[in-house]
Amino acid sequence: MATRLLYCHCAFAQAVPRPVKQDVLRALTDSGADFDAVADLCEMSARKDPALAEFARAEHLTCVACYPRAVRWLFSAAGAPLDEARVRFLNMRAQTAEEIVAALGGGDPGAPVPQGSAG
């Protein structure tokens, strides 16, 4: 099973609305799904954290973070370009927690994303 669920807490800034990230994180921790929670993707990108390359190699990756264009180029900047065909983005800056949780299918990272909700 190489489907990965990645959640970014954007811990070092107020860019993502706090209630959204709290509600999404609560849903994830309640769901029983395995997931990777990172404090801040920007910080990992700046550090060229090798974990980003591992995420990028996942067969399927669901990335719960901010704008897809930002996430895409943060990975790229770390030398870990994402294969768009294998990644779906959920955007905590533009979507509500309810939309994201619904898109996650109760924590199932393989669940389809509703149309138009991927930021």
Next chain:
Amino acid sequence: MSASVTARSPLLVVLYEGAGAMPLDAAARFEITRTLLEKGYRVIATRAGRRSGPGAGPTPGERQVLVLGRFTNAPPAEAVAGTGAAVHFRSLDGVDAAGVVALVEGVGGESQTQKPGGWKPWFPVIDYSRCTNCMQCLSFCLFDVYGVSKDKQIEVQRQSNCKTDCPACSRVCPEVAILFPKYKAGPINGDEVNAVDLEREKMKVDISALLGGDIYAALRQRSQHANSRFARERDDQRALEERKKCLAKLQAALDIPAEVMNALPSVDAIREKAERAGSQAATPTPLVPAEGQA
């Protein structure tokens, strides 16, 4: 200037509820995860036991892993993962979220991992699908954040040099190719670039020229104008106030910190930097418009 970005990973925390461990209370699971994230740690939450596949566990860059759980049998104090990472085990029985932080920081200290946090990760990210390698960002940046790769491509090389909350280089980019993911508004924050943004970007050349040096001409002109009026009134102070107002207006319009605005390079300095960058670039383009074009 902010702290330098080191390549070392902080301690990786695994919240383990798989075979050989009791499940955590849902509220405790959330609180522990949230608290550790806010302290800057990466947390893997797993109930499936041993995982497989890419990205499923410690990566070669992670040398220290801490596994937390309510273990049914006493785990080894330490083990070595297949990746060579040292794996520490600690029981969560009777430990609340605050206690978990102390526990994690204790292991982090013992294993001499990088303490997370301490730097707001504010730096530019280049959207290479839009970037034309014009080098305006490199020429403009006051803090030498940008550099040129071996294949003559502009790249962000010194993230920690970036001035926190300053999006100035994205303001001079004529292609909307520079993102600051933590910026408040689109398209600089990574939101998709729309037609309105592109229309607005047509003004970038003017803004660039303004920031690149014509700001001095504008301010000088304004100041001279004010001086000529105020000379009659013999009120230099008002001319100074006028100049300050002019700068403040620009700062507000461009959302550029005052100290950056006050440290703008001269036209000559920008030209010199642009020439240097141009000679390094694959497809150099002039930064400062020719005389009379601004």
